[in-house]
Amino acid sequence: MADPLIVKICGIKTYDMLEVAIAAGADMVGFMHFPRSPRHVSVDELSGLISAARGRIQTCVVLVNPDNSSVAEVAAFGPDWIQLHGPESPHRVEAIRGEAGVEIMKALPIGSAEDVAHVAGFAAVADRVLLDAKPPKGADRPGGLGEAFDWSLLEALDPSVPFMLSGGLTPDNVADAIARVKPLGVDVSSGVERAPGVKDKKLIEAFIRNARAAV
Numbered sequence: 001m002a003d004p005l006i007v008k009i010c011g012i013k014t015y016d017m018l019e020v021a022i023a024a025g026a027d028m029v030g031f032m033h034f035p036r037s038p039r040h041v042s043v044d045e046l047s048g049l050i051s052a053a054r055g056r057i058q059t060c061v062v063l064v065n066p067d068n069s070s071v072a073e074v075a076a077f078g079p080d081w082i083q084l085h086g087p088e089s090p091h092r093v094e095a096i097r098g099e100a101g102v103e104i105m106k107a108l109p110i111g112s113a114e115d116v117a118h119v120a121g122f123a124a125v126a127d128r129v130l131l132d133a134k135p136p137k138g139a140d141r142p143g144g145l146g147e148a149f150d151w152s153l154l155e156a157l158d159p160s161v162p163f164m165l166s167g168g169l170t171p172d173n174v175a176d177a178i179a180r181v182k183p184l185g186v187d188v189s190s191g192v193e194r195a196p197g198v199k200d201k202k203l204i205e206a207f208i209r210n211a212r213a214a215v
């Protein structure tokens, strides 16, 4: 039997939306800890949200090129995952994985065949990879931009590499994405918001319903 699809709702900032994601059947929530993000949560907020979610849904803290002290500070709250969403090298991913004591998801920007060729090297040192759209030059953050990439690029990916798909997913395109790309899981942020950083209950519910119906 095929593995069940993993659905991650990223950029949760409030307890209300954490409850919405859990009730709607998400498998994982992401908390952004990156000040330039409209979804940024402070360390105090992170600690509270992770505690409220513990044992009910998997938690993932998203960091961008963190130093060792940031990793240790966040890991101490006991999330299930840390997502590295910056230009971390495979060597740095491996080092953080060794130190953090939590599972590591490495986000990788995909905009060309060359980007796809690098995925297997990161998959070998991370617990999971998340393939996202490559941000345009001058973007103020490396993710959460609501932009999709050309999914056909993934036809060149080694089929033994499990990955999650993100970038511009919405309730309207998630079923098509799953059918075409066959990811291990899907991740969404902008597509379930009514304004940047403001999640919407109905959009979260529709996204999860449509994703589950596609498998």
Ligand SMILES: O=C(O)c1ccccc1NCC(=O)[C@H](O)[C@H](O)COP(=O)(O)O
Residues within 6 Å of the ligand: 010, 011, 030, 032, 034, 037, 038, 039, 062, 064, 085, 132, 141, 142, 143, 144, 145, 146, 147, 148, 166, 167, 168, 169, 187, 188, 189, 190, 191
């Ligand atoms: O969401 C952000 O603001 C963000 C900022 C900096 C690094 C990563 C960020 N988001 C990480 C995610 O996992 C998003 O869910 C992923 O990039 C997809 O976002 P979207 O295209 O908006 O659905």
